[in-house]
Amino acid sequence: MRRVELGNMSNGRFSHLLRGVWLFWQAVFVVGTGSKLWEVPTGPFASSSNVSGSLQWAPRCQQRHLQDDVRVTAEIPPKLDGTWVSTRCEVRPGPEFLTRSYSFHSSRHFQALQHYYTDGACEDPAYSLMVRGKIRLRQASWITHGGTEAEHHLTKVAIVLHSMAAKQRLASRLPPACVSLSLGRALPGKPRELYNTRAGRGCLAALGFSMMEMGLVRVETHHHSHGGKVQKLFLGDIHTDWTQRTQHRPTGYQQPLQNAMHHIHPCPVCALVYRSSEQRPAVLPRSPASPLSLAGRWVSQSCETRPTVLFLTRDFVFDPSQHTWEGVYRHYSDPACSQLTFILRALGHYALGNPSVKLSGASELVFKVTRVKVTALDKPIAKLLNGTKPGKCGRTGGWEVGAEQDLTPTDGCTVLGIKLPHKEYELFKMELDHRKHPLLFVGERPTDGSSPDRPLKRPTSFQAPMVLCSGGQAQPSYSRFESKQEQLASGTGKVAQLLIPLFGSVLFSWFYVY
Numbered sequence: 001m002r003r004v005e006l007g008n009m010s011n012g013r014f015s016h017l018l019r020g021v022w023l024f025w026q027a028v029f030v031v032g033t034g035s036k037l038w039e040v041p042t043g044p045f046a047s048s049s050n051v052s053g054s055l056q057w058a059p060r061c062q063q064r065h066l067q068d069d070v071r072v073t074a075e076i077p078p079k080l081d082g083t084w085v086s087t088r089c090e091v092r093p094g095p096e097f098l099t100r101s102y103s104f105h106s107s108r109h110f111q112a113l114q115h116y117y118t119d120g121a122c123e124d125p126a127y128s129l130m131v132r133g134k135i136r137l138r139q140a141s142w143i144t145h146g147g148t149e150a151e152h153h154l155t156k157v158a159i160v161l162h163s164m165a166a167k168q169r170l171a172s173r174l175p176p177a178c179v180s181l182s183l184g185r186a187l188p189g190k191p192r193e194l195y196n197t198r199a200g201r202g203c204l205a206a207l208g209f210s211m212m213e214m215g216l217v218r219v220e221t222h223h224h225s226h227g228g229k230v231q232k233l234f235l236g237d238i239h240t241d242w243t244q245r246t247q248h249r250p251t252g253y254q255q256p257l258q259n260a261m262h263h264i265h266p267c268p269v270c271a272l273v274y275r276s277s278e279q280r281p282a283v284l285p286r287s288p289a290s291p292l293s294l295a296g297r298w299v300s301q302s303c304e305t306r307p308t309v310l311f312l313t314r315d316f317v318f319d320p321s322q323h324t325w326e327g328v329y330r331h332y333s334d335p336a337c338s339q340l341t342f343i344l345r346a347l348g349h350y351a352l353g354n355p356s357v358k359l360s361g362a363s364e365l366v367f368k369v370t371r372v373k374v375t376a377l378d379k380p381i382a383k384l385l386n387g388t389k390p391g392k393c394g395r396t397g398g399w400e401v402g403a404e405q406d407l408t409p410t411d412g413c414t415v416l417g418i419k420l421p422h423k424e425y426e427l428f429k430m431e432l433d434h435r436k437h438p439l440l441f442v443g444e445r446p447t448d449g450s451s452p453d454r455p456l457k458r459p460t461s462f463q464a465p466m467v468l469c470s471g472g473q474a475q476p477s478y479s480r481f482e483s484k485q486e487q488l489a490s491g492t493g494k495v496a497q498l499l500i501p502l503f504g505s506v507l508f509s510w511f512y513v514y
Contacts, residue, residue, distance in 0.1 A: 071223040072336070077137045077148050078219035080104035084233040084257035085273040087264070088431075089122035089284055093240040093444065094208075095359055095460040097122055099273045099282050100257060102233070108134050110152075112211070115273075115281035118166075120360050125281040126166035130191065132156040135214055143251050144216060144305065146335030147234075152214040157195040157204060160278045161188045170207070178203035189279055210246040212236060213254060218335070220256075231259035237307055240447045240461070248447065252307035255464060266434055290430040290438065292352070292363045294318035294325075298440045298466040303337030307447055311335055314466060316440075323349050325367070343375040345404070348421075358460055362429040362441075369422045372412065375404040388415050424451060425458040431465070439465035 086099040097117040104110045112131035118124045133154040141147040159182070161167045167186060171179045182203050186192040195204055204210075216236035223229050235257070236250025258264065260274045272282040300313040315328040327346045333339045346369050353364035376382040376399055385399040393413035394405040412418035427443035443452070443459025452458055 070225075073221045073223065074146055074218060074335070076140050076146075078217055078233075080110075080135070080137075080217070080219065080233070081106055082231075083260040083274060085260050085263075085270050087258050087267055087269055089117070089120065089269075090255060091120060091359070091461045092238050093245075093459075093461045094242060095120070096208075099269075099276070099284070101273050101276060102257060104135070108136060110135050113276065113278060115276060118169075120362075121286060122282070122284040123286065125162040125283065127162055127170065128160045128278045128281050129194075129209065130156075130158045130160070130278050131211060133211070137217065141216060143308070144335075145311075145333075146305075147216045147218045147253075150214055150217050152211055154195065154211060155197055156193065157209070158191045158193045158278075159183075159186070160191050161186055162281065163188055174203065174206050178206050191278060205246050208242055208245060210248075212246065212248055213238065213250060216250045216253070218253065221262075228265075229262050230264055231262040232256035233259070234305075237447065240444060240459075244447070250307070252310075252447075253305050264434070268434075287431060289361065290432055292428055292430050293320075293438075294428075294440070295320050297469045299469055301464065301467055303332070303335060304464055305335060306445065308449075311337055313337055316466065318350075323351065325350050340377050342377050342381055343404075345373040345375075347371040350426075356427060359427065359429065362427050364458065365426045365428055367424050367426055369420065369424075370408070372407045372418055372420060373404050374407060374413070374416070376401055385413070385415065388413070422451075422453075424453055425455050426452070427459045427462070429462065433467075438468045440468070441465050 081104055083101060083103045085101045090098050090100065092098065097120050099115045099117075099122055101113040102110060103112075110131075110133055112129075112133075114129045114131070115122075116126050116128070118126050131154065133152055133156075135150055135152045138149045138151060141149050161170075161183075167183060167188070171183055174183065182192060182194050194207075194209075213235040216234075218234040220232045220234070221229055222232070233256055234253040237248075237252040237254055238250075239245040239248035258267070258270060260270065263270045269282070269284055272284060276282040295318055298314075298316045298318075300315070304312055304314070306312065311332040311334060313330045313332075315330070317326045319325070325348060329344045329346070330337070331341050331344070333341050348367060348369040348371065350365055350367045353366060356362040356364055374385075374394070376385060379401055382399040382401050385393055385405075386397050388396060390396045391410055393415055394407050394410055399405060407413050407416075407418060408420060412420045429441040431439045431441065433439050441462040444461040444463050445459075446452065446457065450457070
């Protein structure tokens with residue numbers, strides 16, 4: 001949720017700098033260990049090429065939401081064969097509302113079916129896109145641990161309009177040349193080709209269409225103790241700025257698709273999306289309205305990934321009677337959230353605003369962060385913080401591993417980019433899951449690292465939903481993940497120790513509190 005103003009360094013230049021530092025960091029490990037490109041480099045900032053483990057929650061959370069322990073595995077390279085479908089009406093920045101059904105074949109060919117809607121419940125289909133192409137998996141990502149980089153090549157994109165009203169809305173967004181070439185003769189229910197290998201992509205860009213999400217891939221298999229399993233396909237994130245989305249190289253993920261044969265049961269949306277076609281888009285069942293009720297403790301459902309090397313879990317407590325909130329953000333160095341690096345605790349107040357005009361059922365809020373506490377959990381981070389100037393980041397020289405420090409007396413921490421107090425304009429929404437348990441959706445963070453510190457920058461899409469743990473001490477803890485690789489040799493470890501302060505100084509200026 002909250003980004004405690006962890007640096008407003010501008011987007012492109014910083015992103016390239018971070019990528020460069022990260023590439024250099026990973027190169028050290030590859031050289032030091034002789035790792036193959038398909039392997040995720042091991043060591044302080046990574047897990048293994050095949051990671052698995054158990055996600056364990058406090059008893060009340062476990063009883064209400066997860067029911068049992070789950071062992072998670074993720075193979076590199078991932079196995080994509082099969083059909084993967086949306087589990088709910090998806091909200092992309094804009095906002096855009098859609099459902100997706102992607103099929104991958106052993107020949108590397110894929111077909112993607114995207115249904116777009118006029119409403120946030122995905123009840124009123126506007127148009128569908130049929131996408132065909134090829135995907136080539138490359139090396140393990142050096143930017144986003146646990147992910148695999150990929151290249152895609154489109155061979156065909158076609159559109160099917162579902163109403164004349166949809167045609168008129170699209171025509172108002174497209175240049176006149178695109179309207180005459182692509183939509184002029186299009187009729188509802190009839191496929192109309194927008195792109196093939198002989199035509200240009202100008203109209204696709206004007207439409208805001210991009211398959212850059214194929215640039216980053218991760219597949220997780222969740223093994224339940226009762227014997228069932230769920231497979232999830234994570235594809236690259238969509239840039240929150242519409243003008244940047246067609247060129248964006250993802251470093252984070254969207255909400256995952258689930259394997260049509262291995263998904264959470266029951267999942268009525270999965271079945272509807274799986275059976276859909278370009279002429280017959282899925283029309284999702286109306287879900288009961290769920291008014292915003294924040295009281296209680298809300299926690300992440302799993303390890304979460306953010307753009308540019310961020311892995312974390314969130315733990316929020318709201319007190320509506322006092323309009324206060326507290327957020328605990330546990331940051332990790334690996335996609336399994338098994339290697340904890342530091343904990344950030346933020347406190348403040350919030351005010352509930354008006355219902356959202358752009359997103360039906362969502363509410364606008366304003367949050368103020370007034371206090372932040374940080375706990376360093378490894379020596380390099382503590383050393384980095386102890387090197388700051390007096391009065392710039394807590395008590396100088398007082399940082400110790402495992403000891404919490406209050407940053408409020410120094411108005412934040414310059415090396416971490418934290419400024420206090422800080423205000424943000426937010427977007428919240430509540431839904432019920434398939435067991436009728438409440439889910440809390442919090443606004444998605446800007447991809448460029450900026451802060452929604454003005455009403456015009458209020459989010460138009462959401463992060464992964466959080467679950468309610470009523471009255472429970474919901475402290476998510478992750479057991480150590482199994483590894484098929486040996487740890488780094490001691491020589492490489494010494495090089496790592498020398499590089500951590502350099503890497504930390506860059507990385508911390510990009511850390512968010514979500």
